Amino acid sequence: MSYELRYWQYSEKAILIEWPSVIDKNVLYDLLFYKKSIESFYGKLIVEVISGYNSLLIYYVSTIWKFYDTVFELKTLYSSNVLPGQQENRLWKIPVCYSPALAPDLNTFAKNKSLSVDEIIALHTAPRYTIFFIGFLPGFLYLGGLDSKLHLPRKNTPSLEVKKGSVAIGGNQTGIYPVTSPGGWHVIGMCPLDFFNPNTKEFTVFEPGDTIQFMSIKEYEYNDIRSKCEKDSFLFKPITI
């Protein structure tokens, strides 16, 4: 499917391309396919292409001299896009320990939503969430697919310190804090994995378009995986679906 796109000169070196304003997997796949063809068409002429829910930002190495010519080039590229076939998707199983001892907001969240902790775990581990893009913090995944029964507005006053690995809910979104940072989401679980390590060659394994599913683990399993991660001996592999 082909969309009506908007091209916008963002700065001397950047062009923004926008899809209709919806969070939709079809938009995501169209956008990621276009992103790939832009990257291979321009090669070293661009620094990188950054994506959002419904937008791509192309950051060029040098100043864009003729905006309309460049847009014409991009439109030609889009229209010559062969439809992406059935994509091979990767599924990552993410272990999460849903224990009040590790998740400071779990009990208040349960009370707020009138749900038991077991019901929360069932609702949170059921869906396969789609990774739309990475932003906000190094390695922070923007996920789509949270069950509406778990939606809860962010805290009025953000917490000064949300610990690395915190699995949290804010509004209609869920996510994992890859580093310790201030934040306004409700922490309902703790994940032992490293989502971003600048000191390793494979500093992050996730790509937009991948899917993830949470699986509930016990506290001793959390401690076991965490210590393996610290020793860099934890092997993390996706399932192809």
Place this chain on the structure above:
Amino acid sequence: MTGGVKILKAGFFTTIQDGGRFGFSKYGVPRSGAMDKLSYGLANLLLGNDKNSACIEWTFQPPVLHFFENTEIVLTGAEADAFLNDLKIDMYKKIRIVKDDILKFKSCRKGVYGYVGIRKGFSTSLILKSRSFYKSITSDYRLENDAVLPYEMSNIFDRQLSTISIPILFDSTQKLEVYKGPEFDHLSKDQQSFLFDNSFTISNTINRMAIQLEEKLYNDLPSMLTSPVLPGTVQLTPSGTLIILMRDCQTTGGYPRVLQLSEMSINSIAQKRMKERCSFKLI
């Protein structure tokens, strides 16, 4: 042979910066890099360095430095009287450093960010293709007293008679050149002209991530889906605050983007202090 410079006094907020961390925004890693890339770039240019060589960036309050080996340096950016072993030295000029020289400054007169460039750049650790400090990426996010920064020693010194002056950065009458932001058209005609008919005051919320302006622009813009942002993007919050994103900004944001500063305007606004004023004009 490796030389070292010891930070005797770090000052208010001193870091190592280079051209920035490019190519990792898609993983959520900020670009970072020198706040005022014009002054930073001139330091490397005068030294004949690679354009991405790492410099010391100090903020508002300059550091005190002790050099252990021979080299040469250039000072650019924010204006402060500089002294090498108590002898006054010029900015924007190559200065010879010999073993055990001490560099000191008097208080900063104009601007915010000052640069100490060194021959071939500081060789601190390279993380994701950049030496720029950023919390959670580099092990240090600011320089502390007694830190020692490595550099390659050099006995070469070719006298340079030329200096350059760049008054443009500190010219308060200069309007900042901007592009329309992607959500500019969502503003009413009155709101649009408010941005160009007024001058704005720099608030006390200034850091490497963003600069907030004091004047408010009340709006009822609908919320938008999170989308990419760049340094120089001017965001408008629901409460009406205008936020100019700077070098350490996040890679994506959810507030309407009403304007985008040109590269040169980002450098100019970086050097503005609290209570100074600025105004915008379309390119």
